[in-house]
Amino acid sequence: MTQDINFMTKTKSLIDNLKSVCANYGLGNDGNEFKIITQVFLYKFLNDKFRYAVKKEMPKLAEAENFSIALKALSEDNYSDLIDALDPNIPRLQPEHLISHLFVKQNDSDFAKLFDDTLRQVSIENADVFSVKSFTGAKDTLFDELTQFISDSSQRDAYAKALINKLFEFSFEEMFEQKYDFFATIFEYLIKDYNTDSGGKYAEYYTPHSVARIMAQILVPEPVKGVKCYDPSAGSGTLLMSLAHEIGEENCTIYSEDISQKSSNMLRLNLVLNNLTHSIPNIIKTNTIALPSYLDTKFEYIVSNPPFKLDFSDFHADLDKDIFKKRFFAGIPNIPKSKKESMSIYLLFIQHIMYSLSDNGKAAIVVPTGFITAQSGIEKKIRERLIENGWLRGVVSMPSNIFASTGTNVSVLLLDKKADNQHIVLMDASKLGETVKEGKNQRTVLKPEEEAKIIDTFNQKIAVEDLSVVVSKEEISAKNYSFSAGQYFEVKIEYVDITAEEFSEKMNEFENNLQSLFAEGADLEKKIQENLKNLKFN
Known part of the structure; x- marks a missing residue:
């Protein structure tokens, strides 16, 4: 339970940090903020899901100092065999698609373009499994070019770097043994x-x-x-x-x-x-x-x-x-x-x-x-x-x-x-x-x-x-x-046993109350008639 709470706290912190990045670059409460937050979160989740599955399939990669470099060092045949062995639900990524790869490239010129190109490539290579279709059969794009939502092009590199740095600080990999209840709260x-x-x-x-x-x-x-x-x-x-x-x-x-x-x-x-x-x-x-x-x-x-x-x-x-x-x-x-x-x-x-x-x-x-x-x-x-x-x-x-x-x-x-x-x-x-x-x-x-x-x-x-x-x-x-x-509920009637004398007494009481009410009614009617006469006279 303590571990669950710790994971949730860290995950919520990641979401808050991504929102802070958006706010710092003028996108807080912007119409596109929803796309940015959910898509960056999804990219991070898929990245870590891929890493987790690959390490399970090839444990020696888990011991590598730099995962993306070790993955890139595999021969083309070995890499192809590794991908084929993964569960169909696991995203298919290349070493250059990983956050760890982008992290070391963040100071390159035109980093925003590299970031957007990476998301586009991931979308294309995973379209069959991860795309939502319309009635016509057309598939949507898994990821948008997220830096394009920054209207000032000079700020796009810095914005992409800020996002990648937040994603690099955190890992989902320890959480993938968790069940629905945990991720329902996160969602x-x-x-x-x-x-x-x-x-x-x-x-x-x-x-x-x-x-x-x-x-x-x-x-x-x-x-x-x-x-x-x-x-x-x-x-x-x-x-x-x-x-x-x-x-x-x-x-x-x-x-x-x-x-x-x-x-x-x-x-x-x-x-x-x-x-x-x-x-x-x-x-x-x-x-x-x-x-x-x-x-x-x-x-x-x-x-x-x-x-x-x-x-x-x-x-x-x-x-x-x-x-x-x-x-x-x-x-x-x-x-x-x-x-x-x-x-x-x-x-x-x-x-x-x-x-x-x-x-x-x-x-x-x-x-x-x-x-x-x-x-x-x-x-x-x-x-x-x-x-x-x-x-x-x-x-x-x-x-x-x-x-x-x-x-x-x-x-x-x-x-x-x-x-x-x-x-x-x-x-x-x-x-x-x-x-x-x-x-x-x-x-x-x-x-x-x-x-x-x-x-x-x-x-x-x-x-x-x-x-x-x-x-x-x-x-x-x-x-x-x-x-x-x-x-369909039964009507409940409460019965009380009473003697004939008590019954007679209650009936007399009801009759007296009725007579009193009738007398009040007659008196009220008489006053109304008098008032109507006065109104006509005036």
């Missing part, structure tokens, strides 16, 4: 200043880890292998990382779609940090609703925290194509005359997820709580289909303000194509958690024991007073397809 710290959607169409970049853990541990109560996991609105990948951690990174492949380039880059970094590099080619930057890349692919596990409201009037007409009729079985929300930004796009995501599940697929979807009780419309049609198909495993209604970014009450919809239709769990967890202040916002935080209570109660299908009910599909049909636990 969150890395993106915390950039974790807002500045005009992007989709993506909640951050889902609380408590919600992500609850979703993952309900979805995966038993070990599984060789499964495909998908998020159609992935954001930075919090839900996917939690799901992969629960399944085991080696037992699953990640797929995702999101319209935001920024969130796709965040997700790529998250995959690298969490030993899921093999899934990077499956990240697609696209409009999932109008231009889905995985329409013909079915998934064993789907998690999603989709955008709830969004103006999609620009591509509304495209959704009426025959190819989408089966997918959007319950309908497409109409375009309102005003407040187009309030269009309920999440209803399309739910239908898309239902369409994308494999024959034994499972899903966990964050929805506004209003969805579970709406009396008509697309919402009710979706709920009816889930019950008719026998796909509803249950619902967990979360405490208010569990998301700091929205005041909307949310519930988690749990689907399973092999669900037990006689034991559907409906849970009202709205009274759990404690309120904490985060900046100007208040957020509800679940305690670890409360998380465990939600997970265990749900997975064991237990009815707990004022928390959960276990109902059949027939009972839900009889309640107008309501998924709200509160509508």
